[in-house]
Amino acid sequence: MAISKKTHKSITLVDVAHKAGVSLKTASRVLNGTSTVKAKTVAKVRDAMTRLGYRPNELARGLKARKSVAIGMVVKNLADPFSANAVKAVQEVARANGYIVILASSGGYADIERAEIESLIGRQIDGLVISPVGSPRSTFSEIIPSGLPVVTLDQPVQGSVFDSVMIDNRRSAKVAVQHLLTHNYQRVVAIGIRPYLYTCAERIAGYRDAMRKERIEPRICVVEHEDLLTTQWFSENVMNRHRPEAIICLSWVSTILTLRAMKTIGKRVGKDIPFLSFDDFELADLMTPSLSAVRQPTSAFGSEAAKLLFERIGADGKLKRQRAVLLETELILRESCGCV
Amino acid sequence: MAISKKTHKSITLVDVAHKAGVSLKTASRVLNGTSTVKAKTVAKVRDAMTRLGYRPNELARGLKARKSVAIGMVVKNLADPFSANAVKAVQEVARANGYIVILASSGGYADIERAEIESLIGRQIDGLVISPVGSPRSTFSEIIPSGLPVVTLDQPVQGSVFDSVMIDNRRSAKVAVQHLLTHNYQRVVAIGIRPYLYTCAERIAGYRDAMRKERIEPRICVVEHEDLLTTQWFSENVMNRHRPEAIICLSWVSTILTLRAMKTIGKRVGKDIPFLSFDDFELADLMTPSLSAVRQPTSAFGSEAAKLLFERIGADGKLKRQRAVLLETELILRESCGCV
DNA sequence: CTGAAAGCGCTAACAA
DNA sequence: TTGTTAGCGCTTTCAG
Numbered sequence A, B: 001m002a003i004s005k006k007t008h009k010s011i012t013l014v015d016v017a018h019k020a021g022v023s024l025k026t027a028s029r030v031l032n033g034t035s036t037v038k039a040k041t042v043a044k045v046r047d048a049m050t051r052l053g054y055r056p057n058e059l060a061r062g063l064k065a066r067k068s069v070a071i072g073m074v075v076k077n078l079a080d081p082f083s084a085n086a087v088k089a090v091q092e093v094a095r096a097n098g099y100i101v102i103l104a105s106s107g108g109y110a111d112i113e114r115a116e117i118e119s120l121i122g123r124q125i126d127g128l129v130i131s132p133v134g135s136p137r138s139t140f141s142e143i144i145p146s147g148l149p150v151v152t153l154d155q156p157v158q159g160s161v162f163d164s165v166m167i168d169n170r171r172s173a174k175v176a177v178q179h180l181l182t183h184n185y186q187r188v189v190a191i192g193i194r195p196y197l198y199t200c201a202e203r204i205a206g207y208r209d210a211m212r213k214e215r216i217e218p219r220i221c222v223v224e225h226e227d228l229l230t231t232q233w234f235s236e237n238v239m240n241r242h243r244p245e246a247i248i249c250l251s252w253v254s255t256i257l258t259l260r261a262m263k264t265i266g267k268r269v270g271k272d273i274p275f276l277s278f279d280d281f282e283l284a285d286l287m288t289p290s291l292s293a294v295r296q297p298t299s300a301f302g303s304e305a306a307k308l309l310f311e312r313i314g315a316d317g318k319l320k321r322q323r324a325v326l327l328e329t330e331l332i333l334r335e336s337c338g339c340v
Numbered sequence C: 001c002t003g004a005a006a007g008c009g010c011t012a013a014c015a016a
Numbered sequence D: 001t002t003g004t005t006a007g008c009g010c011t012t013t014c015a016g
Helices: A002-006 A013-020 A026-033 A041-052 A058-066 A081-096 A110-122 A171-183 A198-213 A231-242 A250-264 A298-315 B004-008 B013-020 B026-034 B039-052 B059-066 B082-095 B110-122 B169-182 B198-213 B229-244 B252-264 B298-313
Strands: A070-075 A100-105 A127-130 A150-153 A163-167 A188-193 A219-223 A246-249 A275-278 A292-294 A324-327 A329-330 B068-075 B101-107 B125-130 B149-151 B164-165 B188-191 B221-222 B246-249 B275-277 B292-295 B322-326 B328-334
Touching: A013 A026, A026 A041, A041 A275, A058 A298, A058 B059, A070 A081, A070 A110, A070 A292, A070 B246, A081 A100, A081 A298, A081 B101, A100 A110, A100 B101, A110 A127, A127 A298, A150 A198, A150 A298, A163 A298, A171 A188, A171 A198, A171 A246, A171 A275, A171 A292, A188 A198, A188 A231, A188 A250, A198 A219, A219 A231, A231 A250, A231 B292, A246 A250, A250 A275, A298 A324, B026 B039, B026 B275, B026 B292, B039 B298, B068 B082, B068 B110, B082 B101, B082 B169, B082 B298, B101 B110, B110 B125, B125 B164, B149 B298, B164 B298, B169 B188, B169 B198, B169 B246, B169 B275, B169 B292, B169 B328, B188 B198, B188 B229, B188 B252, B198 B221, B221 B229, B229 B252, B298 B322
Parallel strands: A070 A100, A070 A127, A127 A150, A150 A163, A163 A324, A188 A219, A188 A246, A246 A275, A275 A292, B068 B101, B068 B125, B125 B149, B149 B164, B164 B322, B188 B221, B188 B246, B246 B275, B275 B292
Antiparallel strands: A292 A329, B292 B328
């Protein structure tokens, strides 16, 4: 009579066991390959499985086993090649470990970040890799269940116990600016977005270090949000105010926006104004002139983070001390900075 | 006595109910906001929840409710801005619908694609959006459980019943080539990668259409895999063989590789050889000369796909007919094609 | 080597 | 308005 729900019933392990003429538990055993089952029985069960087109329900498995075999990843902006590459690398490592990755994105907002993390936790993820928003209001440590492995990317979380993967932002910026100064530019201006972010702040500090060392007055132009970096802002606050002899942009987004602004007002990058970008990207070598840049190892960010995460997941709480890996950056000298 | 497992116990709805002095079901009711519960009871339960720091276990929820509130997405290559933007858009729509997205990537390989889909299905996803590998061996239709909403992106799956979001590749390519021909170039060569892919094949067809119409002999250069598009290949098979008066690249990857090859052999894009790219990208407008391109609405791909998917998920099987949305492309005329 | 029975945390009939 | 009783599909003691 009641067709109702049963119509949509999917084959379960019980069905398999039934068909194979064994008990549920035995079927479970061959599914997991645990303990020893007679070869013949295994064959029977395997046969039943394929014959029925059985697919284990990972949700049920996870519920019982108290692990989801899933990790979460939250990034700020997937359109940014930095994030995209990191996600790609994490996904690959996860796959190699038999894990899936649940992807979330914060858009750079602390409250969304928090909500996404909550959601991920509700999903019983076994680990989390996160590229934190890093704004002052971004404090998610408290909502992380104790024992959940977390590794941060790009930015640390102040005073946290999470593992982290970073570069030396300050030093990298300093080296880049020092290079610019070897070309004897005096009025070198640094352009940054969201100066309250750790990475931006560090890079600014590095810029200052380099300028101070040469006893040149620092010229720093920052906007609170990318939407504010308009052509008008650029021409007023950078061009008119500083009449720069060289420019260093402190992030991918600021580079893109600055290049666009320069084009709009007819200033040629690297020719009229020497230029260096913190963050390298596909095509930087194909621009005219080619863009000099500080290259971050974007894929390594992801794979290192994932590696740390899975080590911790594997250690099952036995790994106590916090780990921090520092990745090397590379100053790629092309044409725009004045070399060549 | 037995502390054992209990140590790691997380607070469940039972605990909440207990603390609030109500039954499990009542607690469940306020959690889900279903049916009417007395305001005072609601308050009590809510209070208990926050006091206990309760977090619902979505795995358990999904197991019972037979839905995971998760969708899967599989793309070919996250590093490609096309994929990255599509994923981003899908993720946003999913979030707005209260769904999470499990991300997988095929790397362009049919067998990985298949495995990832299997894994996703085991995860009880409620829907799938996929940018199919599209090679002849990519036939995953059979492993999709009946009733699982699927929408394909970029490429269709031959003979499938899935909803799809596409552009008119053939027509877009034709229009682009026709534009090139208005500049009176005769020896226009098309460069493509993986010609067996639907999108590539269609674009080649469009190229042929345009050439045929003007009674010009088509010149098509394709490689089976991106690794084969080397500088040497380019100079032999494109330059020497055809001495092109203009080049159109049929995808983002081929554009990048071709630009790089041209740079290596000292040919200036757009100056020595007029150039047009199928696929626009960030920075195309900042190259010198700026690159003319066929622009695909990358974000719309994702958001439209997600929209279709959630409509179908919402319809709960009542939506029978297959839908196909065709997105508009835009021919962005900049400098490299010879305009200006 | 195999099986019976007890849940994982939650939702859903069906009463009360 | 609220509680009782079953399970979802699987793993896991603990016996046989």
